[in-house]
Amino acid sequence: MKNFQIIKALSSKSAVSSVGKEKDAMFIAGGTNLVDLMKKNVVAPDKLIDITGIDLKQIEFLTGKVTIGALAKNSQVAEDKIIKENYPLLALALSAGASQQIRHMATVGGNMLQRTRCSYFYNTDMPCNKRVPKSGCGAIGGSNRMHAIFGASDSCIAVHPSDMCVALAALEATVFVEGPKGKREIKFTDFHRLPGNTPEIDNTLQNKEIITSIVIPENNFSKNSHYLKVRDRSSYAFALISVAVGLDIQNNTIKDVRLAMGGVAHKPWRLTETEEFLKGKTVSETTFRQAADLAMKGARSYGENDFKLTLGPNAIFEALTIAASK
Structure with missing residues (x-):
């Protein structure tokens, strides 16, 4: 892992401003995926913008919906009494993910942004179009037991690893983001991308945007x-x-x-x-x-x-x- 600097951001606006000033800067919160990628030299940012000090940890129940801050911990959401009663599908999916220790560190926004666990993506000696565009997909014709059966392309057959995101797609959540061009919202089912010819692009976030929250409408699926x-x-x-x-x-x-x-x-x-x-x-x-x-x-x-x-x-x-x- 190469040396890097950490800059502490105290608001979503300052985080967006800080990352925008640096060519090779990335946001970090729980770090449960990013640090792994840095250790494997899959990514090598010069600076990390620490966003853990931003007030985005809330779980708010309003009429007809719940709002969950992007920095809420996976364990916090999974163990919330009202989430378990009214959105049990989300609680079940979160509880199925990773280990208890990781759930105590991982954030909702970070969970959404985690990269594939494809072994070719993590091995820098192997070809991977997601890691190095146009280098080839080692999983096609290689070791692909964990890989896709829907929506794949000749460029990539990797899968998204999140459990939480499967539940949020089913619950028709909306993602709220903030960036240099202001605030906007994205349907959760439109947030992640299929690989097509550009598998290196995981989602529809624009340059330097940060996730601030997700909103889930109320439903009749609690039972x-x-x-x-x-x-x-x-x-x-x-x-x-x-x-x-x-x-x-x-x-x-x-x-x-x-x-x-x-x-x-x-x-x-x-x-x-x-x-x-x-x-x-x-x-x-x-x-x-x-x-x-x-x-x-x-x-x-x-x-x-x-x-x-x-x-x-x-x-x-x-x-x-x-x-x-x-």
Whole structure:
């Protein structure tokens, strides 16, 4: 790791101003991903803008929504009593991520911005279009057990690693950001990008913008929600496949539904077509099997991850079944 300087920012405006003055500066909060990347020489900023002193740690419950500051810790959100009661899907997803120690350090904004855990991305001796554009994708034809089955391209088949983001995509959150051009908001499902020909660009943040908060609208999924994470070991492991489900069930009929997957694409994978299929249907094993099969339309595997084509629909069926049974 090369030497670097740290500059303390006391407001989002000063943070944006500070990072804008430096060519190779980056924001740092919990540092649970960035420090790893610096140790591996994947990134090498000259300066880090420490934003932990900014007042962005709040969780505010207002009429029709909750606002969560970008610097709120993952553990703080996951353990909040009202979040657990009204947005259990988010609490479940956060609790499934990383270890308790990391959740005590990691922030909501940092979780959104974490980079892929693809082994080729972390190994600077290997080709990776996400790390070095136009260098090739080592995972295509290589070790790709953890990789994408949706939305990939010839340039990149890496997946986004976050559990929290899968839940936020399903809950239709909105991201609020601030930058040199002022403030703006982004639909969560539009925040992360598919790789296309520019896999090095993870999201739709503009240059030097900072995330200030996310807002989640109220919903009717507090009773019938579930987050299923299938992984190689029971803790501190990234998802092979994960499924976020929110169901609004009335008289055994699905009035509304939210469904998203993790571990399958470059971004949290929202299953809107499957949601539309489920609306108005009676809760049944047959309905959930049909929905699970529909959700896999367009899936493509790359060799070592062929098993995801079978694991995927089974995980969706199980998550729907558990959510409906609560």
